[in-house]
Amino acid sequence: MNLSELQANQVELPIWQALAPLREALSRAHTSLLVAPPGAGKSTIVPLALLDEAWVQGRKILVLEPRRLAARALAWRMASLSGQPLGELVGLRTRDDTQVGPSTRIEILTEALLTRRIQHAPELEDVAVVIFDEFHERSLHADLGLALVRDVQAGLRDDLRVLLMSATLEQDNLAARLDASVVQTQGRSYPVEVRYAKPRSTRLDEGVATAVRAALKEHPGDILVFLPGEAEIRAVARKLDALGPGIVVHALYGRLPRAAQQAAIAPAGDAERKIVLATAVAESSITIAGVRVVVDAGLMRVPVYDPNAGFSHLVTRRVSRDAADQRAGRAGRTAPGVCVRLWSSEEVLVAHREPAIRHEDLSSLALNVAAWGSEPQWLEAPPEGPWAQAMEVLQALDLSDARGRINARGRKLAGWHAHPRIGAMLLAARDDAERAMACDLAALLESDERAGTLVDIHQRWLAWRRGGAGASQIKALDRDSRRWRKRVGVGNAIAERDAGLLLAHGFVDRIALQRQPGSAQYQLANGRGARLPDNDPLRAQRMLVVADLDGQREARIRLAAALDDEAFETAFAAHISWRDSVHFNPASGQVECQRERVFQRLVLSRQPLPKPDVSVVCEALVAGLMDKGFGQLDWSGPAARMRARIACLQGEGWPTMDDASLRATLDQWLGPWLFGLRSVAEITPAKLADALWAWLSAEQQRRVREQAPDAVSLPSGRQVKLDYAAEDGPVLAVRMQDMYGQDASPQVAGRPVLLHLLSPARRPLAVTRDLASFWRNAWPEVRKQMRGRYPKHEWPERPWEAPAPAALNVLDQRRS
Incomplete structure (x- = not known):
């Protein structure tokens, strides 16, 4: 189907206005930005419209989507518009689905696959343009993919085009940083009325269910509800269980089976109204037929790196303004609509969601950069601290050397699309039984249920495999384990093997040694301290492998496995x-x-x-x-x-x-x-x-x-040590008669010492720094008292002229 046929068969879309300036921009500049509102038709129309451009020269157009669901939906939609089956003109590549043929000119693929493609064939010889759809989401894969493509443009393919598309791009900032042209189109297909209705209930499921019931009564059409995660979807679904005949409730999230996803996207049946409870997967790139109402809980779940755990944890946050606008736009794709936002209109949202490179785990990113061999041309470079930590993880797992250069193990793992810790664990498995166990452990490590009550991951594995876990958890773990088993080529047989030894290869820096027998305190191989919960059975183990920690000063161990001493010594002998x-x-x-x-x-x-x-x-x-x-x-x-x-x-x-x-x-x-x-x-x-x-x-x-000096020579001939430690020191404590014949105070460092003048019985009589003044002013009264008390001693009127009594020397000699 050519462009004129497409235009004739499509409703009037805002994107038609942008095609001419977009063609002009791409013919002149090798990097362009296209900003168009939700529902403008950019994802479906633009790739097809560019096929016949002279600079394309019969080569392929790659369209990157942030999620598999969006990639599949877009591929099917574009194939339908082209009038050819999927796999002909329009092809699809995801982690678990490839439908591409020799005549494919447009490939829809998930962002992660572009990295793998460039690593394998950097020239991208058969590609004319790489289109990053929904680039505002700024995933790690999108940022890395753009950085690598810019490297290819600069060094290998100066004719390669790049097009970034979104409804909510920061176009001025991006255009300046990328030296890109900007094409923008205004307006949307249909208007969307935005209403604010902060729920009275503090329970999310009750507040959302109330808003959905109200929307069913007040507005026509199907309803799309945005919730942060699967657990919230299940909770709201239970609240909407008895809405009456003709009301169908669907779930829509990334890990949902494909058939259930297709049912959620497909039009409702005759005389039916559909409610779709969705995560952020429904924000962009897909059209859910019949939706006229959006109910937005205003929350999103983002992965945030926890250095204590070694992985990213999902954290629930308030939605950003650009994401809220994307969600509202879903109500106006096929008809005028309404968006009900479940928060106050006075609440100020952050303008844009934060790029993933600022808060997610960077270990996989670091591995891919190491495999690339040089620092790519980042749109935004990774933060120094987390990047250094990621490089340390690669080195600890023996995937790179101290300078960050990838080795053979790292290069093999880079092609697996696995977190380096999980990949290192899978690489260490020696046979199918250990590989099967490693796949099960990978599923447990990635599970949303990691923060359970059981610290021992082997006991969690037993609860799962013996049916002791919840049904939904077992179903999710089974699905994730099958995915890992398919990737490493191992069957579905269940084999119990040493969980601790397998984990040790992925958490080498978290191998832990008990500080004292029976103690809850452990030291990790990276030097950190950690402790088990009180009375945890793992305290009987001298060695552990710690897979998850909290962020306390002495971190609490949340997930671990016992590690046999002999097995550890054998497996890691080269590192001891x-x-x-x-x-x-x-x-x-x-x-x-x-x-x-x-x-x-x-x-x-x-x-x-x-x-x-x-x-x-x-x-x-x-x-x-x-x-x-x-x-x-x-x-x-x-x-x-x-x-x-x-x-x-x-x-x-x-x-x-x-x-x-x-x-x-x-x-x-x-x-x-x-x-x-x-x-x-x-x-x-x-x-x-x-x-x-x-x-x-x-x-x-x-x-x-x-x-x-250490001591002072007195007129009497005695040597008396100075007290340098005294508070007002140095101090010279002497009998008053020792100073007969001296008119001035002794000095230390040019300053008079403090004289403590004592009686013959060595009792204090006076304290002075000015001996001459003492003799002339205080002495007469002191002399009068001393003559009466000590009549046998000499008390001259002018002591500064009198010799020191010889009897003092004799007495001192006897005492010495």
């Missing part, structure tokens, strides 16, 4: 090694010297290291003291005195004596004195004092001796 461990233990204050058998950051066993390298021990002691052991040093006695004496002379060129400075420079002043030592206990105060003294230059030592 011996190392000499010389490290400081803050608890004991000692350097511990051991030989350790290690797997990543797990220590499997230890034994004493008989002859450790003395220099290595010294380095470990220094590092430990600088890290956590500094406070264990004994700064009493000579160490404190030396530290205080040096501190008196602070200034340019002098080492500072505060804790932070000494700790930061410990390797310089104390390190050389630790050779041959293993513990803090061996570092005596005298050794600390010697180390500090040796750290000074000869000139600094001279100045300390002269200006901050």
